[in-house]
Amino acid sequence: MAEPLKRRDFIKKTSLGLAGFTLLTAMPSKVVASDRIRIAHIGIGGMGRNHIQWFSDLPEVEIVALCDLDEDHLASGLKLTQKMQPGRKVTGYGDFRRILERKDIDAITCATPDHWHAQIAIMAFQSGKDVYGEKPLSYDVHEGKQMLKNLTDHNRIFQLGTQIHAGENYHRSVEIIRSGILGRIHTVRLWKNGLSPGLGFPEPVTPPETLNWDMWLGTAPEVPYVPERCHRTYRYFLDYSGGVYADFWCHIADIVFWSLQPEGLKRITSRGESPQGIADAPEWIDVDFEFNDLNIYWTTQPPDIPGAAQRSIGAYFEGENGTLICDYESREININNRIVHDIPEIDQMLERSPGHQQNFLESIKSRSQPESNLAYVRKMTLPMHLGLISWRLNRSLNWDDEKESFIGDEEANRLLARKGRKKWILI
Numbered sequence: 001m002a003e004p005l006k007r008r009d010f011i012k013k014t015s016l017g018l019a020g021f022t023l024l025t026a027m028p029s030k031v032v033a034s035d036r037i038r039i040a041h042i043g044i045g046g047m048g049r050n051h052i053q054w055f056s057d058l059p060e061v062e063i064v065a066l067c068d069l070d071e072d073h074l075a076s077g078l079k080l081t082q083k084m085q086p087g088r089k090v091t092g093y094g095d096f097r098r099i100l101e102r103k104d105i106d107a108i109t110c111a112t113p114d115h116w117h118a119q120i121a122i123m124a125f126q127s128g129k130d131v132y133g134e135k136p137l138s139y140d141v142h143e144g145k146q147m148l149k150n151l152t153d154h155n156r157i158f159q160l161g162t163q164i165h166a167g168e169n170y171h172r173s174v175e176i177i178r179s180g181i182l183g184r185i186h187t188v189r190l191w192k193n194g195l196s197p198g199l200g201f202p203e204p205v206t207p208p209e210t211l212n213w214d215m216w217l218g219t220a221p222e223v224p225y226v227p228e229r230c231h232r233t234y235r236y237f238l239d240y241s242g243g244v245y246a247d248f249w250c251h252i253a254d255i256v257f258w259s260l261q262p263e264g265l266k267r268i269t270s271r272g273e274s275p276q277g278i279a280d281a282p283e284w285i286d287v288d289f290e291f292n293d294l295n296i297y298w299t300t301q302p303p304d305i306p307g308a309a310q311r312s313i314g315a316y317f318e319g320e321n322g323t324l325i326c327d328y329e330s331r332e333i334n335i336n337n338r339i340v341h342d343i344p345e346i347d348q349m350l351e352r353s354p355g356h357q358q359n360f361l362e363s364i365k366s367r368s369q370p371e372s373n374l375a376y377v378r379k380m381t382l383p384m385h386l387g388l389i390s391w392r393l394n395r396s397l398n399w400d401d402e403k404e405s406f407i408g409d410e411e412a413n414r415l416l417a418r419k420g421r422k423k424w425i426l427i
């Protein structure tokens, strides 16, 4: 397990200071206490607030703790939790390690920026907690591997926050694609339009007293505080994430990996440009992925095919006998120039989800992995990282799928794992 926190001043500012944030009263509940799943939410920004709302709506859940290293975010999260589950006790922390030390917590959710996902999940597994973790799975390829190893070693449950997976449209699209009605599928086109911004050239300023900037940076390089690097827009910096591409990849690549389970990735070729400004994630990026029997093309602009321009994100499956285009909520199937939304003759083969968060709770109880489990989402996330590496190096890369390494390219292999700042390597 992790070593104890060394920064005394931070402890003073957070754990002690935040003791005053503990909210306490007793309230009768429909579900008896022993049946409840006790959850802590870590990272209470935009998505963390959704986690509070989603999980507090589930009768089996009791939210017992929150953590954020920004005191303002934590305080407003505590207020929201109190509103959502009035009268129940919830304690706020500035350091997630204090949550992992508690023996009375069953599971955590993690909605921090991407560069913290792996360490928090791994340490949670090591402390016997199950994890609902936000996408993308990890900051780099190596972290994803370590997450899977620790999940297995510690016999834990993990669900990735790809909530679109649970919807009817993806389930039905997978059934149609797998039925074979489109013939052999040789090509899939994925897109998400919208450029990653450069964010101008703002000067560094002193971080707010209420924010632990050093911990926010974690294993990422130490840099002076610029607000644009931090909350919400961190995703446009390669030190923490990978722009619009990394943000949306797994929501739409999910439908391809679920329906076709592509194997034998061989070659990755990226093109793109950097934005003007301090942010350095690709402004736009197009990536060609060559698998054994399938080509997947990611583009920033929708491809020139009917129905794509109307969808800001989408997947287009090209088979020998027909095509299927879909986004999160809709789909069109084209067979012999006849466009339909469904093919009723195809049986329902997949069990429907009880809801993405509920599916996680049921997995906690049954000890069987949920729909967006770690082994699956790691395979689905890996090509995204490789596309970014090809973009960074501005060259095509040959990949050995068995060894999970680039062939004859040590510079590219070094980018599979970041050498993080030692001070914040906690595992």
Ligand SMILES: NC(=O)c1ccc[n+]([C@@H]2O[C@H](COP(=O)([O-])OP(=O)(O)OC[C@H]3O[C@@H](n4cnc5c(N)ncnc54)[C@H](O)[C@@H]3O)[C@@H](O)[C@H]2O)c1
Pocket: 042, 043, 044, 045, 046, 047, 048, 067, 068, 069, 070, 073, 094, 096, 111, 112, 113, 114, 116, 134, 135, 136, 161, 162, 163, 215, 216, 230, 231, 232, 233, 234, 247
């Ligand atoms: N599933 C989805 O559809 C979806 C949508 C939006 C965001 N997300 C994901 O959620 C995550 C958060 O995104 P966001 O938009 O909410 O970002 P955000 O910047 O609004 O929030 C992140 C929060 O985490 C806190 N934080 C950072 N490091 C921490 C640490 N070590 N311990 C505790 N708190 C820490 C920050 O202070 C901040 O409050 C990202 O990984 C993002 O990809 C998923």
